[in-house]
Amino acid sequence: MADPRRRRRRYAYGPYAGGPDPLAPPFDIRSAMDQIGRDVMDGSSPRQALQELLRRGLEGRRGLDELSRQVWQRRRDLQRDNRLDGTLQQVRELLERAMNAERDALANEHSDDARFREMQLDALPNDTGGAVRELSEYDWRSSDAREAYEEIRDLLGREMLDQRFQGMKEAMQNATPQDVEAIREMLDDLNSLLQNHAAGQDTTQQFSEFMAEHGEFFPENPQNTDELADLLAARAAAAQRMMNSMSAEQRAELMELSQQAFGDPRLAQALSQLDANLQGLRPGEDWQGSGRFRGDNPMGMGEATRALEELGQLDALAEQLAQSYPGARLEDIDLDAVADLLGDEARVDARALADLERELARQGLFERAPDGSLLLSPKALRRLGESALRDVVDKMGSRRGERETRRSGAAGEATGATRPWAFGDTEAWSVPRTLLNAQLRRAGGDTRTLDVSDVEIVETEQRTRAAVALLVDTSWSMVAEGRWVPMKRTALALHQLISTRFRGDDLALITFGRHARTVELGELVGLDGVYAQGTNLHHAMLLAGQHLRRHPDAMPVVLVVTDGEPTAHLEPDGEAYFDYPPSPHTLRATVAELDRLTALNAAFTFFVLGDDPRLAAFMDDVARRCGGRVVAPSLDGLGAEVVSDYLRTRRR
Template sequence: MRRPGSWSSVRYGRWDGTQEIEVDVSEIFDEIADALLYHGDPMSALRELMNRGMRTKDGGDILGLKEVLERLKQRRSELFGKYDPSGKASEIDNAIRSILESERRALEEYLEAASNSKDAPRIAQAEELYLNDQLTLDSLGPSIASKIQSLGNYDFLSPTAKRDFDDLRESLEREFVEGFFESAKNSLSTMTPEDLENFREMIGALNSLIEAHNANEDTSEAFEAFMDRYGGSFPPGIANTQELLDHLLTQMAAASLAFGAMSQEQQMELANLAQNVNGDLDLSWAISQLMRSLSPMMDSMRFDPRSFRGSDPMSIGQAGQVLDELSQLDSIESYLRSIGTPGDLSRLDFDQISELLGEKEASSLRRLSELTKQLEDAGLIGMSDERLTLSAGGLRAIGQKMLQEVFDDLDASRLGGHDLKRRGVGVDKDFETKPYEFGDPLNLSLGKTLANTIVRQRGGLPLKVEVEDFEIETTEAMVSASTVLCLDLSLSMPLRDNFLAAKKVAVALSTLISTAYPKDYLAIVGFSEVAHVIKPMDLPSVSWDYVYGTNMEDALRQSRTLLRRRSGRKQIILVTDGEPTAHILENGEPFFSYPPARETILATLSEVNRCTKAGITINSFVLDATDYLVDFMNQVAKINRGKVFYSDPSDLGKYVLVDFMAQRTS
């Protein structure tokens, strides 16, 4: 707690990945909005966000699973690129070579000194010793184990060679003992006789336990007794003989990795080496017997020293750490690739991930695990029939997001690019103004708007008008309108990347009418092979139809039926990317043909004529128009006298909403 009268200090600095990322729930919702509309499923949208991550408004990065998996791959590559499993064996070979060179020099110097003495008996003795010892040194076996065994029985002439050999054997002794048993952190030579005897008994008891386990005997009581007495030599949490065996196999794998022992024959040589690195014969035999028992089980470890390509030699302890880290990385990767929801990430050990990969990766996964709960707590999504769905609040939020996106992209040049009459939305102006809100017609009061800019800027030129400065003129009365939005849901829409843009328009238009013109009527008709009415509340979850066919005739017919008893201005807004390829036959069945059949064209134009006679204006917004489609839409416009707009998907929203307001105010 801060002392009374003291001031808290705040330091600012570049975000480096270690700070905790604070993410507003609105940021999360904005990030999934497009995916939510495209897939129509909150969980699919959250999975997509989980995989790609996001950048927060304050400049921080929340890494996605794709980046975290890449970081796992890099860390694994770093480990493989650092160490050389054959390095330890090479290190021992070089040490033995140096010992032999020291001993041979001593023998030569001894023989030379005897020769210089002119003492015949001394010379004879020196020559015999020289020849015998050189023969012994030349006859050392090819393996490290055989060399250690032979040199252990050899009477060194060189004190330096003797000291270096004793140091080498002691270091190897420490490698084996410390690598397998956590309680033995010092050389056995420093143990008291009592400690040494206890250590012998432990390895003997361990060998007996493994032998009984391999014979399929019940070892539960023997295991409990063993761990009660020797449990301090092993990591905590080992619960049974099999888990103890798994731990020992990992240590055996580490020993094999450290000495580059890939085959069982090499591992047996490793056991021979363990047997010859300590003067205590009983203990050496027990350790080598343990390694011999473990060696046949090593096939299941599935590691290959050839994966390593570095230059640093490894001790058994280092090899154990490397294998443990690689195992953890594999386990994390396997889990990350199997998860289905952000909530599944909560089962991860974030402290472990921080230690293995870094705090940025751990913090990102922690934040991703909280995505669903944050949106649920904010009332934007919820569970319905064991399925994640948008709530009423989420529906409003997605609509406002799409509407704001369209209006944010509107500018004077866009508005001026259309033949629009700027008369306001009422019969007469009442000469009052109000701050502009999304959904309001842009009847700007220029004087009030510029005055707001000057106040906000506190003077100065040039004036930079912001949306918050907009002031619009209000009107006395509102003209009601009835609109049906016909939305093409045929398979060509997603295949040509037009589906998301069209769906955004539908959501934005629905939100605009429900918020700015609540007395207006809006219906939505989706069409592909056939047409069907879509409730506005179901719009975010609507997906394309996995069928071929663009049935404009059925869409226009159902729209005309919906508008039959509606008042005010009646219009159909048609959004499509294809010519009519389907219509309804007299028996009620859909007919499909591509290229479009003549009867389909005639049936569609006949419905256009019926809509025209019913006083319904058809304004069409066409994406990716072909010459054939342009010719057809020109016929529609000629019959109905509505407008046809040929738009890019990125401009579709602006075209539809600007034209809608223009039609409403004309």
């Protein structure tokens, strides 16, 4: 006998249900933040930039815009390809078949009764509903005609039930009088249940008894009266929207024909009562809406109702994808609805976007301002700075500069003290302190051999420190000529370099348009471009001077990025004086402040953007006056030039 332990094992495979998909590609948060950063620097708010990223999508995933486009395309196709009068068309065809068969049968009879019946047929109302009603008591001579007429009644009954109950059209095929009576009893019990629920009665027991007796009509298996009301109200509202979408003549015909459903007007009355009960319980459903259908494919009442229900679902999904309501989040999107309406691939894309939004929040890349608006967090600004600095280093190519600080002794002689390692530190490790930290941590129960938190570095003497003032032009021409984002990325790169590699240096970011002001990095990154005339370099150098004087022991460095001549200066009363072409008063005030900074032994570099010959001549003059340099970089190379110049000046 074979050893049972050696039997082949059987394996069953199914969808993974243990959390996030372990095989899904990781989110490229850096790429996402780069895109958000570019939009923020271009003038979008962080909230707008995040929404724009989610609208565009990333990493081969469709964004909200593409998903919304598919929703509206599905909606247009549904209305363009179909029309709502399919049941009326079938009734007319069946009525014509019945009338032709009956006339043929009567033509073969030679009696007064046959002639009288022909007169009855000729006197029928012209509208289909009226003709079907008049024929309800007619004694058919033709069996084919009688069969066609009964088919009309069955069709109307099945279509009306199919509007409200899933699968009822097929279940009532070849329905017997007993089947119809069972349906009518179910409707009476249902209306009684809903009326008691609307009156505030406890219907728990009544609901259980109702489902025990009529549960086969509700494959969705609602668990209580509220769930049952929600289910039926959505369909009843869609049925009402279907009626609203038809012409007045078509509505009148269907309402009259409904009395002939299964040859029992009580069915139509019970359904009408059901609609009234549901509308009272769920007034928030869309009972007044409509849709315009103009295609060639005729739909029956049940199919048309489902089409209107789908239109409602598409509209709800479109609202979720638009994310235009207060407090909107991608978690609000109904992924099941996305799969049902757009397919499984769309569901995967929508879920990926929601996961990305959640991951950005989890990593703390955004924070709330006191006014509730969304801001980039310091962590996000560091990420953007890393990206900007990386791009700058790539453009610097083989230039010497940043890499030189990695040489032994570049930061000075060891002081004997140590401190915890931080990102950007290049000093040597203190091996004894690092190993001691690891041993102490393991003694506390941590089993890791070595962790980054254990590392301590040898502190060195600070040979030089610099007080750096980066003056960036924020006049309208910087926006209009496409220099806005390169200017901001330059500031990001320089800030990142100083905050990670030269922590002893102190950087001031100063913007100047009609006025100048000192700003934080986050404020500069999110600064909107506004139409403001004036290039107040005088005010900017005043603020730079205040920054340099606060650090008398540091090497003063002034970096100016501009695309225009000074056209404004600050008056003693604090108001800005503007004139173009530049006023002699403005030029004298600017040069006077330049001389004051020169007296502090400040190292100047002017980065001139554009090809204005007047600006070039002016900058050449002031550079000669202060012993500075003039650089005319391309927009793409601005960051590399500024960082290279900072490193060059610092080495000097």
